[in-house]
Amino acid sequence: MIxxxxxxxxxxxxxxxxxxxxxxxxxxxxxxICLEGVMIMGAWAAASVAFGVSDxxxxxxxxxxxxxLTMAIHCWLCVNAKADAIxxxxxxxxxxxxxxxxxxxxxxxxxxxxxxxAMEDRFGAVAVPGLEALxxxxxxxxxxxxxxxxxxxxxxxxxxxxxxxxxLRVLASGDNPEALETAGISPRSVRWKALLWGGALTxxxxxxxxxxxxxxxxxDMTAGRGFIALTAVIFGKWRPLPTLGACLFFxxxxxxQIRLQSETIQGWEVPVQLVQSMPYLVALIVLAGFIGKARPxxxxxx
Amino acid sequence: MPSAFSFTQVTKRFGSVCANDGVSFExxxxxxHGVVGENGAGKSTILKTLYGLYRPDSGDIHVRGxxxxxxxxxxxxxxxxxxxxxxxxxxxxxxxxxxVVLGEEPFAWKPNRAASIAALKSIQAEFGFSLDLDxxxxxxxxxxQQQVEILxxxxxxADTLIFDEPTAVLTPQExxxxxxxxxxxxxxxxxxxxxxxxxxxxxTLTEKVxxxxxxxxxxxxxxxxxxxxxxxxxxxxxxxxxxxxxxQSAATTPLIEVKNLSLEGxxxxxxxxxxxxxxxxxxxxxxxxxxxxxxxxxxxLAKTREDYAGEVLWEGKPYRAQDCYRLKQSGLAVxxxxxxxxxxxxxxxxxxxxxxxxxxxxxxxxxxLDWTTVEKSTRAIIERFDVxxxxxxxxxxxxxxxxxxxxxxxxxxxxxxxxxxxAHPTRGVDIxxxxxxxSEILRLRDAGAAVLLFSSExxxxxxxxxxxxxxxxxxxxxxxxxxxxxxxxxGLWMTGGxx
Numbered sequence: 001m002i003x004x005x006x007x008x009x010x011x012x013x014x015x016x017x018x019x020x021x022x023x024x025x026x027x028x029x030x031x032x033i034c035l036e037g038v039m040i041m042g043a044w045a046a047a048s049v050a051f052g053v054s055d056x057x058x059x060x061x062x063x064x065x066x067x068x069l070t071m072a073i074h075c076w077l078c079v080n081a082k083a084d085a086i087x088x089x090x091x092x093x094x095x096x097x098x099x100x101x102x103x104x105x106x107x108x109x110x111x112x113x114x115x116x117x118a119m120e121d122r123f124g125a126v127a128v129p130g131l132e133a134l135x136x137x138x139x140x141x142x143x144x145x146x147x148x149x150x151x152x153x154x155x156x157x158x159x160x161x162x163x164x165x166x167x168l169r170v171l172a173s174g175d176n177p178e179a180l181e182t183a184g185i186s187p188r189s190v191r192w193k194a195l196l197w198g199g200a201l202t203x204x205x206x207x208x209x210x211x212x213x214x215x216x217x218x219x220d221m222t223a224g225r226g227f228i229a230l231t232a233v234i235f236g237k238w239r240p241l242p243t244l245g246a247c248l249f250f251x252x253x254x255x256x257q258i259r260l261q262s263e264t265i266q267g268w269e270v271p272v273q274l275v276q277s278m279p280y281l282v283a284l285i286v287l288a289g290f291i292g293k294a295r296p297x298x299x300x301x302x
Numbered sequence: 303m304p305s306a307f308s309f310t311q312v313t314k315r316f317g318s319v320c321a322n323d324g325v326s327f328e329x330x331x332x333x334x335h336g337v338v339g340e341n342g343a344g345k346s347t348i349l350k351t352l353y354g355l356y357r358p359d360s361g362d363i364h365v366r367g368x369x370x371x372x373x374x375x376x377x378x379x380x381x382x383x384x385x386x387x388x389x390x391x392x393x394x395x396x397x398x399x400x401x402v403v404l405g406e407e408p409f410a411w412k413p414n415r416a417a418s419i420a421a422l423k424s425i426q427a428e429f430g431f432s433l434d435l436d437x438x439x440x441x442x443x444x445x446x447q448q449q450v451e452i453l454x455x456x457x458x459x460a461d462t463l464i465f466d467e468p469t470a471v472l473t474p475q476e477x478x479x480x481x482x483x484x485x486x487x488x489x490x491x492x493x494x495x496x497x498x499x500x501x502x503x504x505x506t507l508t509e510k511v512x513x514x515x516x517x518x519x520x521x522x523x524x525x526x527x528x529x530x531x532x533x534x535x536x537x538x539x540x541x542x543x544x545x546x547x548x549x550q551s552a553a554t555t556p557l558i559e560v561k562n563l564s565l566e567g568x569x570x571x572x573x574x575x576x577x578x579x580x581x582x583x584x585x586x587x588x589x590x591x592x593x594x595x596x597x598x599x600x601x602x603l604a605k606t607r608e609d610y611a612g613e614v615l616w617e618g619k620p621y622r623a624q625d626c627y628r629l630k631q632s633g634l635a636v637x638x639x640x641x642x643x644x645x646x647x648x649x650x651x652x653x654x655x656x657x658x659x660x661x662x663x664x665x666x667x668x669x670x671l672d673w674t675t676v677e678k679s680t681r682a683i684i685e686r687f688d689v690x691x692x693x694x695x696x697x698x699x700x701x702x703x704x705x706x707x708x709x710x711x712x713x714x715x716x717x718x719x720x721x722x723x724x725a726h727p728t729r730g731v732d733i734x735x736x737x738x739x740x741s742e743i744l745r746l747r748d749a750g751a752a753v754l755l756f757s758s759e760x761x762x763x764x765x766x767x768x769x770x771x772x773x774x775x776x777x778x779x780x781x782x783x784x785x786x787x788x789x790x791x792x793g794l795w796m797t798g799g800x801x
Binding site for chain 1: 407
């Protein structure tokens with residue numbers, strides 16, 4: 001059971017990074033269905049660079065940079081060129097899905113994956129002193145450090161939005177950019193900053209996948225997590241703490257899915273396709289039925 | 303008295319339209335100065351250049367004797383100039399204090415609430431406001447939202463406050479409060495600029511007025527030198543004609559009968575057995591404070607809601623049994639209360655807007671739309687109602703509110719109208735256009751149409767109606783022929799007084 005929980009935490013982490021990144025962008029008023037693409041770029045850049053220079057931290061920085069650059073394309077299209085955010089988002093996703101295998105092939109002669117990282121070139125488990133020795137819950141406190149960061153992020157974002165002056169500007173930019181403009185602040189600059197930071201956070205989700213969760217970049221390794229993260233944002237009604245809950249919820253189903261793949265229920269082997277589709281089905285059901293009336297940022301897409 | 307600010311030969315063009323043409327005038331510090339003119343006269347534009355929202359193409363702006371070149375509202379605010387816009391610039395989802403401090407928060411990265419509230423409390427005390435600072439703005443009535451806007455400027459220590467049509471959205475009671483508040487601000491040493499086209503308010507409130515017409519300054523006067531008719535004349539540029547005498551209507555059989563109309567709202571009744579009838583060739587005015595069931599009554603008569611009890615009859619046939627198209631064909635015309643939501647599509651051209659709801663008329667083509675005819679009709683409307691700019695292919699969004707309304711009215715008052723439902727037909731419309739709209743409504747009546755007129759302006763109701771109904775709390779509180787109606791009696795009914 002505790003192993004299932006630990007696994008849920010590990011699988012929630014990429015969702016959390018992407019959801020928090022997405023939340024930041026969406027609250028600033030730009031729809032981000034491009035989370036998936038940003039994650040892929042982050043994952044690819046981190047794994048490739050970490051392999052090239054044998055240092056996960058430089059890989060991490062490059063992953064963040066790649067995510068910010070990808071989000072910058074989206075931002076430029078939406079904010080400066082006034083493109084539709086959905087169209088731009090789809091374009092960015094397709095770009096990421098196409099460019100990463102191409103680059104993998106160019107650099108590593110394999111279209112599907114980058115070379116495996118050695119143990120010391122990845123982010124290994126870090127024990128929290130004192131807590132890891134606890135009975136039963138001990139394993140929860142012996143994880144890669146990015147997991148702890150992911151869990152702190154929603155609280156940081158909550159503080160940012162609802163207490164700080166800069167956060168207030170992001171909220172205003174998402175709900176009525178004209179009000180922000182007449183108050184003497186340029187919504188364009190607020191949105192650029194929010195999207196760059198959002199891109200960095202989202203990319204961390206990808207970095208985590210390729211350098212902590214796994215040990216290489218494989219094609220399509222995000223497997224729709226960017227979209228699930230977006231679902232979590234909607235499920236959380238565009239607020240950080242409920243979104244944290246939503247990410248943990250989806251992470252749990254992902255963990256359950258892996259666990260059930262090897263199980264038989266009263267001698268009946270559950271078809272693996274059905275089990276694997278479970279997290280997506282849950283996301284679908286939640287989106288369709290359980291969110292009630294969620295109000296997106298008022299000026300999103302304007 | 304020292305000058306608060308002045309314009310010298312300021313010119314501003316938008317494409318081919320010249321919004322301000324060599325505008326020069328000065329506002330003295332510590333006074334209430336009216337800037338008056340029709341819609342599209344360039345009142346808002348000239349003050350938006352002062353507030354840094356537009357940059358003039360040529361000309362100089364001086365603030366307290368110093369030449370300035372504002373690139374953004376932030377520059378203007380730094381020099382103590384603030385503006386309350388006609389459409390409020392508030393974030394509905396945020397609280398009052400958050401809206402006020404936005405852009406000038408006490409701390410960038412630390413919690414702001416305590417410091418903001420402390421600062422705002424002292425401002426509220428100094429200027430006599432009593433807003434709940436933690437209330438979410440969208441839950442506040444319009445009058446209070448306007449106070450939030452004023453608070454924003456006071457928080458930024460603005461000493462020149464520009465109000466763009468501040469009374470357009472307010473109820474009569476709120477207008478009185480606002481006028482008192484503006485006087486109080488003036489006594490505290492602030493300079494107030496009051497943009498308006500409502501003559502009475504300008505005459506009661508301001509000390510000096512500058513009149514603009516078609517982008518140019520007509521002149522500046524001490525308000526004491528002017529009265530209502532001389533002011534109107536200077537604004538329009540010609541004498542404003544009194545309404546023509548009217549013929550008596552001969553018809554006795556009603557065209558529209560409303561019988562025992564009731565509507566349940568959440569938790570309380572919205573309409574309670576409303577009954578009245580409407581004869582051809584008659585204008586019936588419905589007076590009342592906004593929010594007493596007018597909106598719902600309009601929706602029912604415009605055929606946009608069906609969830610009522612009771613009966614509406616058109617020449618004896620129930621309304622319910624007929625569809626909108628049929629009703630329009632038999633002569634229903636609607637001037638909707640909210641033109642942006644119900645009467646037009648802002649992203650469409652004037653032509654396309656003129657076509658709305660009339661696309662099935664054979665004169666616009668049988669199988670394919672005949673755009674030449676549509677454009678011809680549009681031009682006819684533009685000419686008849688003096689819609690500006692006179693460009694049939696322009697986007698409706700680019701027109702001022704008054705010009706949009708003129709377009710809608712031109713469309714609705716076409717051929718064969720038998721029943722005109724006119725909801726706030728002159729809301730946000732200038733004097734010249736009001737005159738035009740009123741005489742069109744009267745012409746329609748004389749041609750035998752029945753008109754039901756909703757308006758929150760008692761003056762308008764009294765000027766046009768043959769009969770006046772007063773609605774209060776979803777009931778018809780009183781009814782009187784125009785000849786016997788007095789403002790006192792109507793006012794009493796409007797607040798629920800004796801029948």
